[in-house]
Amino acid sequence: MTDVETPHAASEGEPRAEVRVVDAPLRPPSDTTGLMEVFRRRYLLRLLVKREISARYQGSFLGLLWSYINPLSQFLIYYFIMQIVIGRGQFENFAVHVFCGLIVVHFFTETFNAGTRSIVRNKSLVQKMAVPREMFPVASMLVSLFHVVPQLVILVAVSLLYGYTPDPGAFAAASLALAIVMVLGTALALLFSTANVFFRDFSSAVNILTNFTRFGVPMIYPYTMVQERFGSAAEYYLWNPMANAVLLVQRGFWVGTTKDPEETARVHLPANLFELGLWSLLGSLVLLVVAQRVFSRLEQRIPERL
Amino acid sequence: MSDSIVVDHATKNFTLRYHRTLKDITVAMSRGRAISDTFQAVDDVSFTVGQGESIGLMGLNGSGKSTLLKLIIGVMRPDSGEVLTRGRVSGLIATGAGFHPQLTGRENIFLNAAILGMTEQETKAKFDDIVEFAEVGRFLDTPVGTYSSGMYARLGFAVAIHVDSDVFLADEVLAVGDRPFKKKCLERMQEIRHSGRTVFYVSHSAGSVRKMCDRVIVLEKGRVAYDGEVDAGIRFLKYDDPGQPDLDDEIGADI
Numbered sequence: 001m002t003d004v005e006t007p008h009a010a011s012e013g014e015p016r017a018e019v020r021v022v023d024a025p026l027r028p029p030s031d032t033t034g035l036m037e038v039f040r041r042r043y044l045l046r047l048l049v050k051r052e053i054s055a056r057y058q059g060s061f062l063g064l065l066w067s068y069i070n071p072l073s074q075f076l077i078y079y080f081i082m083q084i085v086i087g088r089g090q091f092e093n094f095a096v097h098v099f100c101g102l103i104v105v106h107f108f109t110e111t112f113n114a115g116t117r118s119i120v121r122n123k124s125l126v127q128k129m130a131v132p133r134e135m136f137p138v139a140s141m142l143v144s145l146f147h148v149v150p151q152l153v154i155l156v157a158v159s160l161l162y163g164y165t166p167d168p169g170a171f172a173a174a175s176l177a178l179a180i181v182m183v184l185g186t187a188l189a190l191l192f193s194t195a196n197v198f199f200r201d202f203s204s205a206v207n208i209l210t211n212f213t214r215f216g217v218p219m220i221y222p223y224t225m226v227q228e229r230f231g232s233a234a235e236y237y238l239w240n241p242m243a244n245a246v247l248l249v250q251r252g253f254w255v256g257t258t259k260d261p262e263e264t265a266r267v268h269l270p271a272n273l274f275e276l277g278l279w280s281l282l283g284s285l286v287l288l289v290v291a292q293r294v295f296s297r298l299e300q301r302i303p304e305r306l
Numbered sequence: 307m308s309d310s311i312v313v314d315h316a317t318k319n320f321t322l323r324y325h326r327t328l329k330d331i332t333v334a335m336s337r338g339r340a341i342s343d344t345f346q347a348v349d350d351v352s353f354t355v356g357q358g359e360s361i362g363l364m365g366l367n368g369s370g371k372s373t374l375l376k377l378i379i380g381v382m383r384p385d386s387g388e389v390l391t392r393g394r395v396s397g398l399i400a401t402g403a404g405f406h407p408q409l410t411g412r413e414n415i416f417l418n419a420a421i422l423g424m425t426e427q428e429t430k431a432k433f434d435d436i437v438e439f440a441e442v443g444r445f446l447d448t449p450v451g452t453y454s455s456g457m458y459a460r461l462g463f464a465v466a467i468h469v470d471s472d473v474f475l476a477d478e479v480l481a482v483g484d485r486p487f488k489k490k491c492l493e494r495m496q497e498i499r500h501s502g503r504t505v506f507y508v509s510h511s512a513g514s515v516r517k518m519c520d521r522v523i524v525l526e527k528g529r530v531a532y533d534g535e536v537d538a539g540i541r542f543l544k545y546d547d548p549g550q551p552d553l554d555d556e557i558g559a560d561i
Contacts (some may be wrong), residue, residue: 021505022472024308028383030380043426047420051417058409122404124404129404155375303381304320
């Protein structure tokens, strides 16, 4: 360091026209408030989500219709295999039962997978721009949430065909389930998106984890079966927030399509389902706080490790 | 005059990773070799910039200019020391970052502006100026993936230059674009400078630094080697070697 004083050599050209008074405090430019910052910049978040969605269907003739065709075809496959070929006669409307689980599991795995890759995928932005980095996992979750809507529409339509009448409890159950998956998915996406920056192995590991999710929830088998096989140990099965989310959606729709909804709920769902759901939500919120802490800690090293 | 940028003993280390796979690490450990090493990209740098000053940051490749800029814009945090800024910091850095090739020019303008911190109203108010500056004409509603590289760069530029920031950063950006566009950009940057905004300009071009700046900071291996008056700074770097006065012009780089 040679010269520390700051001379103001008059450069060529006209002199300074104005003096700008900046009414802001001096602060570290890298300071962010984490998820709160994402909320503060929700306009950008909205555009990022829109970018993902419109880029996915760009150049496609049917466009957004695909997000209806996909779940509908899945439902028909399950209907055909589960209800006609395998013929689980003793189990009413099994295809609806499976489809309820499928929606929840899809939402979760999409969030988890895309969220884990989100920071690496947005490399160019993360390395060069001062954008809150929580933005990307959160955007992945919202894109997945967007795709839940058409699936719900199909679920409701199919349920109505089975003579389903909605009730407030159903609405509450479905909302609680979505809330659980949103929070849990965001928490895991936050954790694994940073981990993935340091070791790309994590995105492969997440693939395996999501396979477990598919079979760790009462989707292609009823919860009754878990109770029969494991007896009192079935309680531990319900420590899995995803299992509760699936059961809640089944409470919201599938139960209402059966002949005797009350009897179905009594036989096939845990008695304290809502209580379990609230605990799951709370647990997911705690995980989200932990994830945010870890994220803030590791975040500083992200740009140089990408 | 209030302080606009304060850099106080800032240091930024980078880790050099020799081995990253399990196999590499096992081999390195069994042979007793180092697994990683660090170096200081920015090493104990201190300076203060007043509001409205125009600084030229110079130095050879690898001297830490870009890292310092990243500390100022807030992408990175110093490992020790402190970097403080006042007001909104933005500018011509990574122009076009975040452009999505499948989206149209129009959509990308809104997205890019939001990334740079502009609100929806601000973008709408400046939209016509941005389009005019970018000169993309009727390609505005075609996907930017189909743009020529010049058009792509101009669009990124046009958005970034319209952000109303208090500190304006520019990182060797004028390497793209044809001569008229470069000229327009330099004029625009002069306007920014004369509007009382702090300008922090990274450049290799002695000519444009002389035109744009009233103070030069030279980095050498991550340390401040010179901080002061413009011509002396350029002499310090030996960028005004009388033997080749028109090198800038000869290699066709304004910057």
